[in-house]
Amino acid sequence: MKTDHSLPQDRPIGPSLIIEVGVRIMIPFIQLFGLYVIAHGHYSPGGGFQGGVVLGASFILMAIAFDLKTSLRFFSLRANAVMASSGVFIYTGTGVLCALVGGMFLDYSALDAILTLGPVEWRSMGVFIVELGVGLAVTAIMASLFWDLSSGGDMDKGL
């Protein structure tokens, strides 16, 4: 029996050994690199937005190479919502904490009152905490944007 494979949705899509093994090997390194980009943003090009996008891309790659369910098994929707909200909360919470301990909003040097590191070092640390929050939010939102858009919102099967 001859089948017509001219349309993309008619082509047989099965598991491909090369893609699956390749992605399985690549994903840990991609995630490690994303964490490196977030953590090393003070000393090299990088930061929360860039590292968050790399981390989110690793989950997108998982959803493309296997299927959406596999990606959701590693990063559930509940964890996704918690991560996105906690990222924004970390950022605004740091700002409010600075105001509570006697400085101005988002003036990280005021955090010296909590733990004595010196005001200049606290400004460096404050930027790191804030970048961490940005990274969490961007990771979660990137993954959730792809899941929603590729499955039409029902999280059944993606591309």
Place this chain on the structure above:
Amino acid sequence: MDAILSEIIAKYNYWIYVVLMMIGFYAMIGKNNLVKKLLGMNIFQTAIILMFISSGVKKGGLIPVLDKQAALEHGVNSALINNPVPHVLMLTAIVVSVSVTGVALALMQRIYRRYGTLEENEILEKMDR
């Protein structure tokens, strides 16, 4: 003639961005398909981002990542380092562009489910009925 040539050499990057912006602008207002309009908007945003980035360039400037020890000991000559402010602004602009693209695609999926098409004139016809 020499004045015109030096003007071209000094400003040609802006003209490239203007051409890029024209492509995006034409796609936004001239095309009928909503996805093509969105792609036009992305091209437009790319033109704006490139324009801002190139406004921070200094001739022979280095990237704005400094050497910590040298900077603490001798200070920094800001004329040799590229302007970091456009980089920061465009970093956030890229994130906004991704967000806008995501929201627009989500709305388009809803439109497609409701009307079965993404052509603007067909949607307008179906809305009247």
Place this chain on the structure above:
Amino acid sequence: MKRIALISTLFAGALLIWGTRDFPSWGDPNAPASRHVSPTYIERTVEETHIPNAVTSVLGDYRGYDTMFETVVIFCAGIVVISVLRRPDA
């Protein structure tokens, strides 16, 4: 319709190219954008924040308010996509 679009696009492009006459030339170290606050940021980033990467220090510290609402914007985009697409009646 296409003709109107083409004409207005060309008109806008011509206006913008005319406007570039007043722009600083490419790579000018004395351009207005490079004279206002950015020298201060570049010179003080290491001694004030201990961050060698000027982009990170401007992003997180000097202009942290901007970045905070940037995070809120992307969070809102995620919420909007979820609430537009993830509906039982869809």
